[in-house]
Amino acid sequence: MLIRVVRMTFAPEQVPAFLEIYRNSQDQIRQMPGCRFLELWQDADQPHIYCTHSHWESEEALNAYRRSVLFGQVWPATKALFTAPAQAFSVHQVPPY
Numbered sequence: 001m002l003i004r005v006v007r008m009t010f011a012p013e014q015v016p017a018f019l020e021i022y023r024n025s026q027d028q029i030r031q032m033p034g035c036r037f038l039e040l041w042q043d044a045d046q047p048h049i050y051c052t053h054s055h056w057e058s059e060e061a062l063n064a065y066r067r068s069v070l071f072g073q074v075w076p077a078t079k080a081l082f083t084a085p086a087q088a089f090s091v092h093q094v095p096p097y
Helices: 012-030 059-066 069-079
Strands: 002-010 035-042 049-056 082-091
Touching: 002 012, 002 059, 012 035, 012 049, 012 069, 049 059, 059 069, 069 082
Parallel strands: none
Antiparallel strands: 002 049, 002 082, 035 049
């Protein structure tokens, strides 16, 4: 499994527009092949910063989503609201010892 975190910084006045995009697309993203989990986090100290946290069956599944029509609609609309470049990274969970 691949865990993906994307940190996004918005102008405070753009937050409602972002939340609308997220609310309108979250169920469709969750239904993408290979998506096992999706949630939205808000920074505790800077409420105009949000992170998406998603779990994917594989890097191939994430990349298929990133090539999808849905991503082609959601990401440009979201990116247009940024005040700083997004920070994204993928990780694997380490099993307990």
